Amino acid sequence: MAKAKTKTKVKSRVPAGYDLSKIDTRAPKELDKDEIKKKTLAIVQELDELQNLLYAESKHSILVVIQGMDAAGKDGLIRDVFGQMNPQGVKVSSFKVPTAEETAHDFLWRIHKQAPEKGIIQVFNRSHYEDILVTRVHGTCDDHTALERMKAIEDFEQLLSRHNHTQILKLYLHISHKEQQQRLQERIHIPRKMWKYNESDFKESERWDDYRKYYEEAFEGCSSIPWHIIPSDQNWYKSYQVATLLRDTLKGLKMNYPGLKK
Amino acid sequence: MAKAKTKTKVKSRVPAGYDLSKIDTRAPKELDKDEIKKKTLAIVQELDELQNLLYAESKHSILVVIQGMDAAGKDGLIRDVFGQMNPQGVKVSSFKVPTAEETAHDFLWRIHKQAPEKGIIQVFNRSHYEDILVTRVHGTCDDHTALERMKAIEDFEQLLSRHNHTQILKLYLHISHKEQQQRLQERIHIPRKMWKYNESDFKESERWDDYRKYYEEAFEGCSSIPWHIIPSDQNWYKSYQVATLLRDTLKGLKMNYPGLKK
Incomplete structure (x- = not known):
């Protein structure tokens, strides 16, 4: 009985796919690093061609929302997977602490301005999800507000996907x-990495469990467009998974080069 | 006497460097294409590292203004030289026919919004110069207005370079x-290139001499920050020159990785 109850409780809070404690952060042992790296390079070349097609056809757009704890490897991912494509068709928006002008609007105002136009791959380095993550950890967003924001996020993502053919x-x-x-230790010891260090990094790291809890709630509350949990302790495996996902998404659009304009 | 007069006349209108009829559009014959391509690849790798340093240091920014006739190879240049850098630090703005909102402002309003922040390499695919080029060819900007705009452009470029450490x-x-x-013929015959074709391309091409004249006047009128004339009939030579120029510019900034923030 006790067992069954525990199981039900977990299930009701977090769907199977979003229980982070149950998902490995590392690559399956049988994978060979060098082989995967080679595969990734090949996929990245495919991506270059697919992105050109996306740009030429200009019927769809892609929005890649990247979230993760500090030092999860967001910058490196952008470099590895998106760094070989034509910069004319790839745009990156980094969302930092909102400015005074931004906080004087609804929380999606600054986000909506960065939504991709057709033909473009838009990358969000952090996103609207920060408004139900860091804000909750720091107590500036209560549970009720978080729930309201989740609904707004769901609606917003539907708007982009249904009204502008945006794949998210x-x-x-x-x-x-x-x-x-x-x-984080590397950031204070390796000169080339020091510029990435923020005083608050270790303090935030102490709130690990809080962040994890609110992340799981965000996944659960905004799952109409699903989240992909990317095991990321090894950068080579992280980049491989994301490159594959992006390639498959682009291929799924069944694009063609358009003929001469009439 | 006649000779001297001609010489003086030419000199007074266009400084030596900006007489396009005197500048070859092709690479010097002694250059070896394969060797230059190899060199370019090496420089592009250097650029990746230099751009990371620019981003890390965040003291300067780079603004690359790309102009040229239709089919001069602007898109390809962006892909070849800027396509290997971290997309987080490289932004491309393409300036097309202004929107109603944009024309309701001064001609530099939409341009200023895209000026690079510190740490960023900003690429302008066409630019504020269109307002003294295509507009003159089409008769929507008279000589007097063009002169006024040139002064405004000079002031604007000084503002960016003096007040935000922007290298232009x-x-x-x-x-x-x-x-x-x-x-242009390729664009109507090769399926992969058809999407680039615009009905007006051949019509505009007939105005070649007008464009050339107004280009020379733009170079002359806005030369406080000098123009680089890039022989571009061969893409491999074009990319090599621009990659070299960008590398030398970045190296000239004498950048260092910053230490830990205080």
Whole structure:
């Protein structure tokens, strides 16, 4: 009985796919790093061609939402997977602490301005999800507000996908707390990485469990367009998964080069 | 006497560097295409590292203004030289026919909004110069207005370079009329290129001499920050020159990775 109850409780809060404690942060042991790296390079070349087609056809757009704890490897992912495509067709928006003008509007105002036009792959380095993550950890967004925001996010994502043919890929870069600690240590010890360090990094890292809880709630509350949990302790595996996902998404659009304009 | 007079006349209208009829559109014959391509690849790798440093240091920004006749190879240049850098630090703005909102403002309003923030390489695919080029060819900007606009452009470029440490590289992709005709023909015959074709392309091409004249006047009138005339009939030579120029510009900034923030 007790067992069954526990199981039900977990299920009701977080659907199977979004229980982070149940998802490995590392690659399956049988995978060979060098082989996967080669495969990724080949996929990245395919992506270059597919992105050109997306741009030429200009019927669809792609929005890639990247979330993850500090040092989860968001910047590196952008470099590895999106860095070989024509910069004319790839745009990156980094959402930092909102400005005074931004906070004087609804929380989706600054986000909507960065929505991709047709033909474009838009990458969000952090996103509207911060408004139900860091804000909850810091107590500036209560549970009720968070729930209201989740509804608004669901509606907003539907707007983009239904009214402008935007394919939305939502990625959570899933690392272990240990891996995060190690990467933050590198930031204070390796000169080339020092510029990435923020005073608050270690303090935020102490709130690990809170972040995890609110992430799971965000996945659950905004799952009409599903989240992809990307095991990310190893960068080579992370990039491989995302490159594959993006390639398959683009291929699924069944695009063609348009003929001469009439 | 007659000779001297001609010489003086030419000199007074267009400074030596900006007389397009005197500048070859092709690479020097002694250059080896394969060797140059290899060199370019090496420089592009250097650029990746230099751009990371620009981003990390965030003291300067780069603005690359790309102008040229239709089919001069602007898109290809962006792909070849800027396509290997981290897309987070490279932004491309394409300026097309202004919207109603844009024309309801001064001609630099939409341009200023796209000025690079520190740490960023911003690429303008066409630019504020269109307002003294295509507009003059089509008779919507008279000589007096053009002169006024040139002064405004000079002031604007000084503002960016003096008040936000922006290095401005102004590039004119210099092709021959014959090369242009050939490339336009490809657009109506090669399926993969058809999407680039515009009905007006051949009509505009007939105004070649007008465009050339107004280009030379633009170079002359806005030369406080100099123009670089890039022989561009061969794409491999074009990319090599621009990659070299960008590398030297970045190296000239004497950048360093910053230490830990205080």
